[in-house]
Amino acid sequence: MTAENHTAPLLEVSELSLVYRGASRSLPIVRNVNFSLDHGEVLGIIGESGAGKSSIGNAVIGLLAPGIAQTAGTIRLEGTALEAVDGEARRALRGRAIASIFQDPSSSLDPLMTVGAQLDETIAALSPELSRSDVRARAIQLLERVGIPDAPRRHHSYPHQLSGGQRQRIVIAMALAGAPSLIVADEPTSALDATVQKQILHVLKGLVQDHGLSILLITHDMGVIAEIADRVVVMKDGAVIEQGATAALLQAPQDPYTQRLLAAVPKLRSVHPDPASPGVGAREPILVVENLSKSFGGRSILDLFGAGKPHFALRDIGFRVPRAGVLGIVGESGSGKSTIGRILAGLESAEADRIELDGQRCDISHRNRAGSLLGRVQMIFQDPSSALNPRLTVAQALTECARATAPAGEDTSQAAVRARVIETIERLGLQTLHLDRFPHQLSGGQKQRVCIARALLARPKIVIADEPTSALDVSVQAEILALLKETVAENRLSMIFISHDLAVVQDICDDVCVMRNGRIEDYGSSDFIFGQSENPYTRHLIDARPKILAA
Amino acid sequence: MEIINTMTRAPRRFLPVLTLPNAILALFVMAALAAPLLAPQNPYDLLQILGWEASSPPGTMSGNGYRYWLGTDGLGRDIASCILFGLRISLLVSVISAAVAAALGLTLGVAAAYFGGWVDAVIMRVVDLQLSLPTMLVALIAIVTLGPGVDRIILALIIVQWATYARVVRSVALSEAGKPYIDAVRTMPLSRGRIILRHLLPNSIAPAITLLPIEIGHAVALEATLSFLGLGVPMDQPSLGSTVANGFQYLLTGQYWISLFPGIALFTLIAAINFSGEDIRRLWDPRSRSL
16 A cells, blocks of 8 residues: 555545436436545434435445446445456455445345354355454344343344344444455334434444444435434435535535525424413314223133233323314334324224224224224325325326215215315325326325325314324424424314324423333323323433434 | 446336237237138138148148138147137136136135225135145146036136235235324224225235236136146147147157147247236336326
């Protein structure tokens, strides 16, 4: 290595342009991007979907998707232009000099191999000279380095036996196997719960501080950037909008796009509780739920012998949804919050002492039974792409819903239904021209608007929104949230809002239920939960949120 | 700067309608439809057959004033005419049986996936049983018990084929049924039939569409095999398979043309059907239509 190489930054990307070559036209993905990354530094690339941030990461690793080509610019690693390196040498760089971590740890691990075997395989491939016992010793050392407790035992575990956070730690350990100087981390924490996300970011931070690693962190989440990035590159439509030191950029964003992006991030308000504010149950409830429980299993013949104990997914859940109000249900994944939504929408059966909707008792012990909640409760789902039938146009989907749920005696002629559909979608910010589109021809935000329109057209007593914004980009999230808030107020709708994001819940909900392991951990008015609650779990959730700024 | 990435390969975006397999297939279908007009001889009509011209080699002039371009078989039937009329029978039998088997398998597969429980268990155990019996054996038993005839062959082929569709479609329907859009329609007061037919079935049909041409090709081959064994369509209605079988005994005496030309036609037909299958699947998918 020459002295000149030491002065060069670890990674230098200059005038990088990537183009997607289709059969009929070429589409620029990334245009003239410049940035550099020094030893021991974390550089964050932030942008919304389609901004080209992942393609940059792939270009640095050397794994561009088929159809995408680098048409201009250079990527230099310690002064060496990567384009000049041939395929074989490039492959040798991967894992040794540059390693990568992907978003979903469950799909980047082989489910049929123990994590130890996968780690051993990686180490053996990168250093063939090591003996088997040395490989194993190194694997266990790596597992300990990423904070896996009881590493020798975990070495024999299969991926499904580990939690999401542990799986991501394993992926990080594999990335560290070749002692790389640069790790490209593409959305490393997006599939994880907030508390786990915090731990993983802590591990990554530790690697940078203790071992002088550099990380190219690609994310859509301002919180993640604020937590660990030293410098940020903001991207939009394939071009760099703004870059600079994280603290400075977050404090005083120059570009209007960055400002909008920052403003769109939901933030927790500090609450000054008003002792005069009404408590839970002060308002007339539209839905009363008492002692709702749901168990899986426990219906086999083994019960007779006292074997198979039923496993409770929900236990003794009770709450009230205020009329024309919003009840928020928060919790981490696996807490049972979505199951409540599915039961109330009539998609699953459960046992309860009392379910009363609008003064009427409801039977939820069987699906599709008369007197169930079916049709009177509508859902808005997390991922609008899979919540719409891909073979129906917007008009077909909405017309079907309007027809099916029309009360007896209403005019269901073609023209009347179409008029209602058009009126509804226009109120939700869509236009008539969207009616003839298929779902894949709409953007994520537009698809979610169609889903909201579908829920509204059914004229439900209650709308259940299950993480309605978490599959969307930050700026679209803000739009959809504002729209939901407005719709609820305008139509005097009652809503159950299920989310893992406390700030969003605080923004939109009157009452809040905190769930943990199938039970209600904390329940109260929004101001109470966020301002006064002394429940340790609630405090823990609030503290786990990445702090963007103490603004 | 030159293009660096060597892995670059733009995905195909256009829908190829005029490819060689499609053209060949279209030709076969048209030839089968127009057989009575195209064929110089009607091989079903004994009056048109000159017994003394049996086993003429290709290119011989006929006493009826036309040329036997592909020769004649042991009874004096023109091979070219036999191929044209045989195509009709082969295509008729295979298309009808594959279509009915697909419809049956689709319905049962989707129903098994949607209802689950005992419905699923019963349907899928029958499928397992059906698939564990050798295809040929099932067809043979069906023919032996039902008796010969074109309609019986079709029935036998349906019995043999439906289970494959049911199994393939069920696995896709199972994953589709778990998607939120099915949940969304289930929260509306819609009938189960409507949810299955309008929402679940069209989204689960792709593998059946891919399977259809393969199974049509399979049906052509199976019908040919049955005919070859003498259990297929009656001798007076020559299919491609029975024509090949006719020539089998003459192969040893050097009269290759009786088996060879129908054999080539059979092979080309099955190959063309299989190659066209992928295009048909892509046409079905709205996502590939609008790119």
